[in-house]
Amino acid sequence: MFLSAIYRYPLKSAQAQCLQASAVGPLGLAGNRRWMVVREDNGQFLTQRAWPQMTQIGALHQPDGSLWLQAPGLGTLQVPVPDAQAPLRGVTLWRDLLQVPDAGDAAAAWLSTLLGKALRLVYCPEQRARFLPSGYGLASDRAAFPDGFPVLLIGQASLDELNRRIGRPMEMLRFRPNLVVEGSEPFAEDAWQQVRIGQTTFRVLKPSVRCILTTLDPVTGQRSPDKEPLATLRTFREHEGNVLFGQNLAVDGEGVLEPGMPVEVLA
Structure with missing residues (x-):
């Protein structure tokens, strides 16, 4: 095998x-699912289950940990890894309630334009990874x-x-x-x-x-x-x-x- x-x-x-x-x-895997889209109002995570438009989001992990986003009609956006001063956002992933860094207004605006809802992008540093x-x-x-x-x-x-x-x-x-x-x-x-x-x-x-x-x-x-x-x-x-x-x-x-x-x- x-x-x-x-x-x-x-x-x-x-x-x-x-x-x-x-x-x-x-x-x-390095860089796997370290970023997530959430609703701005309540921190609930988004997936293709309810948002099939997410299949159109290209997302590339870069060697420095940053994220390149691209989608039809929106071009490309580079999102740096949030630094230690980035505000934390409360998010919900199934039964887990997490406090993780927000990735900033540029990423939020890009995703909100694409999906037509007020959204935020969040990042999971290793020290904030959750239990299984x-x-x-x-x-x-x-x-x-x-x-x-x-x-x-x-x-x-x-x-x-x-x-x-x-x-x-x-x-x-x-x-x-x-x-x-x-x-x-x-x-x-x-x-x-x-x-x-x-x-x-x-x-x-x-x-x-x-x-x-x-x-x-x-x-x-x-x-x-x-x-x-x-x-x-x-x-x-x-x-x-x-x-x-x-x-x-x-x-x-x-x-x-x-x-x-x-x-x-x-x-």
Whole structure:
């Protein structure tokens, strides 16, 4: 088995970056989901679930940590990492209430113009990363702004089997993985407890629960009229009311990942 693709999502629910190499550590891939869009009035986070227009936001993580934003008709905006004097904003990410730095008025105006609502952009410094959902991982495990966990892994064979059942190809990016593995059997990752990719070890914490976001075309933002791939997933991947596809991981230590690296199941 080998690592076939690496994806980073610098801005939660915006477009992916396909990477040829990435540092990885306790918060997952370097620069992954460190930025998030929230409502100005109440700090509630935004995602493609309710805002499919977010599929049109290009977001690039820069080596200095800054964020480049681009969207049709709006051009490009560079957003620096907020400094220590940046005001903190109270935000809500599912059940978590966080105080994180606001990224300033220029980013807020850019996003508000694009999405037609008063919005703010916030950043998650490492020291303000949140705990994982209760009952999963170690007390030392943290995450920035993913829904719950630092890393999401999917086997390519699992998507291939799903596509066979649907009868047409679905893009891997509908599921927004960080790591894609080739050479395993379909859904083999369900049984993994610990894996090593290159020299980096990962703990498998829980299956990923899938939602309506998977029915959005990652390029156009258009929703599948037949509710695929969620409709087919429900026929064979539903457990206790949840549709499961992919595995959430935590990272032990730090390392560098590159496509082509061997993947070894340790437990």
